[in-house]
Amino acid sequence: MSLIECPNCATDEQLSGEREGAVIVVACGRCGITWERPAAPHCDRCGSTDVVAYPVPLIERSRGTQQSITAMHIETMCRVCDAQRLSDRGEGHLPARLG
Ligand SMILES: [Zn+2]
Ligand SMILES: [Zn+2]
Structure with a gap:
């Protein structure tokens, strides 16, 4: 800090x-x-500063099946608390499954 x-x-x-x-x-x-x-950057849950900032696309479903990314939200992920989500997602990539 x-x-x-x-x-x-x-x-x-x-x-x-x-x-x-x-x-x-x-x-x-x-x-x-x-x-x-x-x-x-720090984890709200455990207080760790070992966190990564992830851009999370905000998806809006329009009529039908089309999805459009309307905004990006920066989410702080903790390497401890969010270890599972981080390993699912992989470093530096958008999530494979949206929604
Ligand atoms: Zn001043
Ligand atoms: Zn944490």
Whole structure:
């Protein structure tokens, strides 16, 4: 884990962060600016930082059998808790089975 500091005034003491999905919105209490940084990756369940970020396509089923990917969602997978899912999926590939 690395300390963060304000890109504007370089303080690292008056920062507050609020998680917003895949990013943390950090606010500097000294100069008042806010910025986004990727959420510090860690497992919500076991607290491990041994995690990988997986892009997960959000599939929308339209009429019939056609599927279209409407967005990508970044999901944090834990190498401990999600070991089975990770081995099913394989590194760096989209899931073989969608839906
Ligand atoms: Zn600042
Ligand atoms: Zn975990």
